[in-house]
Structure formats: C-alpha cells, structure tokens
Amino acid sequence: MILEFNDDLNLKKIADSGQCFRWEELEDGSFRVPHKDSCLIIRKLTDDTYELSCDEGGYQRIWKDYLDADTDYRSIRGRISKKKDPFLYAAAADQQGIRILKQDPWEALISFIISQNRNIPAIKRSIELLCEKAGKKRKDPLGRAYYSFPGPEAVRAMSDEDLAGCRLGYRDEYIKRTAAAVCDSSLDIKALTECSEEEAFDRLISLHGVGKKVASCVMLFGLHFINAFPVDVWVKRILENEYPSGYPMDDYAPYNGIYQQYMFAYYRKLNE
C-alpha cells in the first residue's frame, strides 16, 4: 500500500537511533522491520508518502500502532524553545524524524539487558545470534529468510552452549533468569503495560540484571511510557556538559523520553 504520512518519519534515523536493533536497510534504501510475528518492508517515496509491503488492514492492525502514528511529533518538537534550550532545540532539529516505536515489551527487555556496557554493533550481533539460535526461521515479504525474536519459552529452553554462542558474556545469566521469571509468571509482562509508571519501574528493577537504565529503556521503548528518561554514559555527559545548572525535567513532562532520544542520537553523532 501507499501510505500518506504527514508527521516526522525518518526511517534511517530511527534505524540508527539505538532504540531498535533489528531494522535492516536493504539495497534500494527500504527497511525491513520485524515486529512480533510480522515483518514489514517500508520505503520512502516522497516527503510524505511511503510504500509499505502490507495492505490497509495490516497497517491498521499492526504497523500504525508500532509506528506510534497517532502521536504528533512535529508539535512535540515545536514545544522546545530555541532561546531557553538551544542544545535541545538543535538536537531535535537535527534528529527530526525520530519516533518512539511501540516495540514488543519482551523483546525490549531482553534487548536492553543485552545492551548493557556494550556498543551498538555488538548489541546487534548478539541479538541476531539469539534470533538465529532460538527464533523461528521465516520469510519476509520479499521472500528472504530472517529469524523472529524468540519468546520466553524458547529462550528458557536454550542450551548453555547455544546461549554462550550468542556472545553475551556475563549477561547470559541475566537472560536466563529473566526468561525463567517470565515463564513462571513471577514477572507478568502483559500486566506491566497496564500498571502505573512507578509500579512498572519497580517490577523491572526487581529482575536480576536490570537496573535503572535498562528499566527506563524498557519503559520507554517497550511499554511506551514516553516520559521515561534513560540515563546512559552519553546522556550523563550531556547533563554534565550542556546542563551544568540542571536539566528542566519537570518542564518537559510528559515528553522527556522523546527529548532524551533526540539528545542521545544527536550527541552520539557529534562525537563519532
């Protein structure tokens, strides 16, 4: 189908933003986007039209929500004052096109446990290995093979050898225990989306291997609490270097997560 889309949407920027790790750019500039049991091929045609491999029904049912299409990112960017906050203003201008995807919470949880203390290429590699070893082999809309993200049972059933083959290092124990916690319902993933922000945070950090940073990422990218504000090494530097007298977190509620993402992507680019 051809999709008319008049708000911010830059596929390349989203793919590089560090919020998702399995988007793949194809030769023609389109992107392969796996999500749950589905896979979308999406390509930009003009400023506000895109070619999608799904039909209208599939878009309404799956991808509209995944792309957070009902949120007006342009107006959220428009709330930033150039005068009061030139750094954030510059970041948002440069990173215009980023959206916060509504990813699968389980995938976000495992992905961000894997992410700790590693750079993005290494994260992508481990996740790809995990999918190859425990996911299901599927075909994308172009008929090419890819692997789905394995569910909790599939991860729990992995042999130590297969898990070690994902090059997770000390994190393999975290992954194993988290999969077990979800399987035996000591963590109810589905309930997380329905509880308060505070409650969701508390439940997440109670997991072995999940601290404040990873929990915040799961909240922002998996549970779509767009006010969650993950502080990693880059954001820490931003707060120290650009906001020595304090960051106006309260003024930016409830959009702190979106603004964090602009700053994160922008600052990384500046320091590459």
Added chain:
DNA sequence: AGGCAGGCTTTTA
C-alpha cells in the same frame, strides 16, 4: 539511607 569501588564477558575502535 545512599554512594562508591571493583569485577564482570566480549567486542569495537
């Protein structure tokens, strides 16, 4: 209570 040091696997640059 809350902060700090050291260790942890592996990859990347």
Added chain:
DNA sequence: TAAAAGCCTGCC
C-alpha cells in the same frame, strides 16, 4: 588498550 545505551556485591 580503553571504552562500550550497566549491574551486582560488598563496604562505608
């Protein structure tokens, strides 16, 4: 060799 979208334990 240092750093990487950190967390855990132990210590104060």
